[in-house]
Amino acid sequence: MTDTPRIAIDAMGGDAGVSVTTEGAARALKLDPRLKFLMVGDEAAIAAALAMHPALKAASDVLHAPEVIAGTDKPSQAIRRAKTTSMGLAIDAVKQGHADAALSAGNTGALMAMSKLALRTLPGIDRPALAALLPTLGDNDLVMLDLGANTECDANNLVEFAVMGAAYARIVMGLERPRVRLLNIGEEELKGTDEVKEAAALLRDAPYLPLSFDGNIEADRLGRGEADVIVSDGFTGNVALKSVEGTARFITDLLRRAFTSSFRSKAGFLLSRPAFHMLKTHLDPNNHNGAVFLGLNGIVVKSHGGADAGGVANAIGVAAKLARSSIARRIADDLARFHAHHPASAAAK
Amino acid sequence: MTDTPRIAIDAMGGDAGVSVTTEGAARALKLDPRLKFLMVGDEAAIAAALAMHPALKAASDVLHAPEVIAGTDKPSQAIRRAKTTSMGLAIDAVKQGHADAALSAGNTGALMAMSKLALRTLPGIDRPALAALLPTLGDNDLVMLDLGANTECDANNLVEFAVMGAAYARIVMGLERPRVRLLNIGEEELKGTDEVKEAAALLRDAPYLPLSFDGNIEADRLGRGEADVIVSDGFTGNVALKSVEGTARFITDLLRRAFTSSFRSKAGFLLSRPAFHMLKTHLDPNNHNGAVFLGLNGIVVKSHGGADAGGVANAIGVAAKLARSSIARRIADDLARFHAHHPASAAAK
Known part of the structure; x- marks a missing residue:
């Protein structure tokens, strides 16, 4: 929970790629100037896109990722490339505490599998x-x-x-x-x-x-x-x-x-x-725009592959709202209460 | 399979009841003058409604049913009233060969349960x-x-x-x-x-x-x-x-x-x-309008509860089309071919 959340963005994800993700991030920053970004993907492409958005550039760090998860990649293939892809490294930034939320417009199945493996589920989930x-x-x-x-x-x-x-x-x-x-x-x-x-x-x-x-x-x-x-x-x-x-x-x-x-x-x-x-x-x-994977030790938001810059900005807004909340603690607390009343279901975990 | 199908109509079913079902049947008859009807339900109410549609009256017989299946009746309750309700007697007319198809706008679960019990499934279904x-x-x-x-x-x-x-x-x-x-x-x-x-x-x-x-x-x-x-x-x-x-x-x-x-x-x-x-x-x-229960030894069409007279006429058209076809034989033949290739699934029947 933070008031100045840092969002790790899979800059390469989505049908339109880096130009739309940076344009979306720039809009989100204008609406919410306390946001920080970690732009993950091809360094040169991100640098070129950030050059057109000076305010965003000042609020962003860049993390180079040599590869991109394709829409056709199977989740089982994707998880083996967690350390080299823009999607994998965006999630990893959340795991390492370098970002408060990750956002990607890429392959949903891959995002789910990588997030679950890297962040693990909350206690009781x-x-x-x-x-x-x-x-x-x-x-x-x-x-x-x-x-x-x-x-x-x-x-x-x-x-x-x-x-x-x-x-x-x-x-x-x-x-x-x-x-x-x-x-x-x-x-x-x-x-x-x-x-x-x-x-x-x-x-x-x-x-x-x-x-x-x-x-x-x-x-x-x-x-x-x-x-x-x-x-x-x-x-x-x-x-x-x-x-x-x-x-x-x-x-x-x-x-x-x-x-x-x-x-x-x-x-x-x-x-x-x-x-x-x-x-x-x-x-x-x-x-x-902005679907959320609930139940993980970390915030991961899925932006629609076809979202425009406004859609990306909305999804970033969702990620920021969750990063400023204590959703993980709330979910864990509520489930603990449920499992206290249903010891059998808790024991099955 | 007949060229002059006789449709048994649960005249009491649907939100608006007998006035809409007879108006719908009258329209269907106008479009397809070779249709015959068996109007099932409260004799007096049906007689009053038919008085306004002389052509339909000439093409219809009336079968009195003292009771109606309510929308809230459970299927298990409904099947016990097969011989006293307009829905049950319309289905029974198909079973006895007095009609080529049954149509009702009443309770879907009850219609399904009563139809299945009275008409049984086709071989292989x-x-x-x-x-x-x-x-x-x-x-x-x-x-x-x-x-x-x-x-x-x-x-x-x-x-x-x-x-x-x-x-x-x-x-x-x-x-x-x-x-x-x-x-x-x-x-x-x-x-x-x-x-x-x-x-x-x-x-x-x-x-x-x-x-x-x-x-x-x-x-x-x-x-x-x-x-x-x-x-x-x-x-x-x-x-x-x-x-x-x-x-x-x-x-x-x-x-x-x-x-x-x-x-x-x-x-x-x-x-x-x-x-x-x-x-x-x-x-x-x-x-x-006009959903069909497929897989029975007989044709049963479900009209939407809120259908208007045009909708009822459409559903009657579906019933007539099926009555003029040999859908039961076609389904049984196709399934026999499938089961010939899959003896295990046939043996499980």
Whole structure:
């Protein structure tokens, strides 16, 4: 926990590479002048990019990494290159205490595997989870996890995700008792898999946790503002998130097609451009960029591979907020309380 | 297989009840004058509704059912009332050969349980699945299954769903070799659960099936027209479908909010009303109403509870199309071929 966090940036990650990551960092610094950076990657490329951002250059150190993890690299290949790649060295900087958080827009599976190996999980955590913020029609965003780190999960994993997601919601949204729900195919208690039913029973029985467990939620209510944290296994969460993203893009494409179908429609589009701008702002994934690996001894944020400079700046903001918090201690404390009530699940660790 | 199919309609099912189901049947009859109906439910209410539709009345028989399955009834309760409820008697009419298909807009779980008990599964089928048509940006609709009938599925179940979905796509869309894909969290072969990976291996190894297995598909590509049939377990499929529905509604709500935010936006909206109409038509679930329980000895179609008369007419059209086909024989033949190559999976039945 620090007030002047230093963020290690995998400068080479993402579809657009070093120009977008430095531009994003420069924007983040303008919004939050106390930030420091460790730019990790090809020294010459970073130096050239920093030359265009004097303020960022003054706030940054550079760590040379000769290699880059490719999008096609398997996690098992990636972990063998932890000491030579920009992603590996950014994570290592967190491990060594040279940075307070790491950020990468590279290969998600590799980032997860390298982070888990280097930073290890928090006491009491079986598996880390990938959490992201999604827009809702309510007052707050929504924390969703796991979004793909764990294909299959048991009831205890889901409880851990609930605790981690609630800690994250308390920090990023300032809520005291976030409303937590389990993603399910019906609201009734008897619906769903055994794992989900058992997790619901465990959470109902844990009023001492700093969260309000509100039962199941169906996927058509995701964005209605009825929950602050939605928990699922990584397979289901990934499918739900991608269904949402795909549908948003599908409708945008239909709208574009509809609005270019006639002169009258085009004129209508021009007239209502501010309305479309509002819609676009609300749906733009860059405004919600920055997924977090929760449950590790250290902060690792995943920026979207296609994020623009504004998106990178948002993700850096998430990393800084977490670095200024004591999320690891909060999660560990909450889980210790849970395990004190469930000695069997604690002993299994 | 008949050219003048008789559809047993649970006239009492759905949020709006008998007035919408009869109005829907009347519309379907107008489009397809060779249809016959067996209207099942409260005799007096049906008689009153039919009085407003003389042509439908002439094409219909009425079967009195004193009771109705409620939306809150558990499947286990519902099956005990198969002989007294409109839903139960509509299914029974198919079993007895008095109708070629049953249609209900009532409780999905009850409809599934009652249909399975009364009609039994086809030879070689372990579990029936719920399939629906979804709109895409491509030339054809998309068949998705399972949408919630089976919470947990093994690899053989997924293969059966692929065979059933392909047979359905051949019939409703007239395709020769539908492109089948498994819903997964990545396109690569090593992604996903053991069940999905094993199902992929089985399908890759079955070129004799009348389908083209094209591997995995991610949920953000659902509506892009890249597959004719998408297969998943019922938990994942239900979450994906509801995420799509919820996001479509979310964006529609945002658009409404945006377009009423200023006079200028309102004027733009009025000017581009034809474009919005096009969008609405494409997304309107009534235009894709009629989910099918595949794998039973008989045709059962589920109409959406909130469908309007046009939606009911669409669902009746689906039922009629299936009644005129030999879907049961096609599915049984295809599965027999699969089991001939996999004696172990056949022996397990």
